[in-house]
Structure formats: structure tokens, C-alpha cells
Amino acid sequence: MPLYRRSGVRMVLSGHEHNFQHSRVDGIDYFVTGGGGKVRTGRPGGFTSAGTLAWAPSGHFLLVRIEGTRAGVTAMGEDGRPLPAVDPSGEAVAAHTVIEL
Numbered sequence: 001m002p003l004y005r006r007s008g009v010r011m012v013l014s015g016h017e018h019n020f021q022h023s024r025v026d027g028i029d030y031f032v033t034g035g036g037g038k039v040r041t042g043r044p045g046g047f048t049s050a051g052t053l054a055w056a057p058s059g060h061f062l063l064v065r066i067e068g069t070r071a072g073v074t075a076m077g078e079d080g081r082p083l084p085a086v087d088p089s090g091e092a093v094a095a096h097t098v099i100e101l
Contacts, residue, residue, distance in 0.1 A: 004028055010101050011071060013062065017044065020060050020075045020083060022097060025051040029099050031073060033062045047088035054085040054093045071099045 004012065005026055012030045018040035021032040030051075041057040059078045064071060075083040075095035085095035 001025065001028070011073070011099050013064070019044065020054070020056040020058065020085065020095065021050075021052060022054045022073075022075075022085075022095070023051040024053055029073070029097060031062060031075075033060065033075070052088050054087055054095055056083050056085040056095065058083055066101075069101045071101055073097045073099065 005028070009028055012028060014030070014032055015034045017032045017034040018038055019032070019034060021030075021044065023030045023032075039057055039059055043057075044052075044055065047055075054075075056075065060075050060083045063074045063076050066072075073096070075085060077083040083095040085093050087093045
């Protein structure tokens with residue numbers, strides 16, 4: 001993370017967790033997209049320290065559109081619609097984010 005901050009990184013895309021997660025720490029948006037295979041349905045831990053804004057235990061993919069200095073990231077469900085996501089408290093939130101690059 002220090003290297004990301006020093007380099008001016010605004011967005012990090014990664015995989016592994018078998019679900020969708022969107023976090024923001026120090027002005028950097030982190031997207032975990034790992035629901036393309038086996039989905040882990042249990043609620044992840046560590047939301048506070050990870051800066052988690054949204055998550056969903058569903059099969060999905062990320063649609064990323066970059067136009068000029070803006071990036072739009074939307075988690076899309078297997079049905080081709082935006083993924084229903086929730087915040088750490090369980091409240092429904094949009095799985096769409098616009099980032100100024």
C-alpha cells in the first residue's frame with residue numbers, strides 16, 4: 001500500500017476472496033473480484049480495517065469503463081445486471097463507483 005500511495009495509484013483490481021468486495025483506504029479504491037468460480041457465502045471479517053464499503057457473496061464480474069480521467073466500476077451479476085451489494089452493516093448499496101484518476 002505505501003508503494004500505491006507514493007505512485008499515485010487510484011484503483012486496484014484483484015481476485016481471490018470468492019466474493020465481491022469494494023474497499024477504500026487512503027483515497028485508493030480496492031476491488032476484489034473473486035466470484036467467477038466457487039462463491040464463498042460467509043460474511044468476511046475485518047471490514048473496518050479493510051475500509052470495506054460494499055460486498056456481495058455472488059457470482060459476478062467487473063465492468064470497468066475508463067473515459068478520460070474517470071473510471072466507472074460496476075459489479076455485474078450472472079444475470080448481466082448490477083450486482084445487489086450490501087455495506088458492512090447489511091444495508092443495500094449500489095455496486096457502482098466512479099473514480100477520478
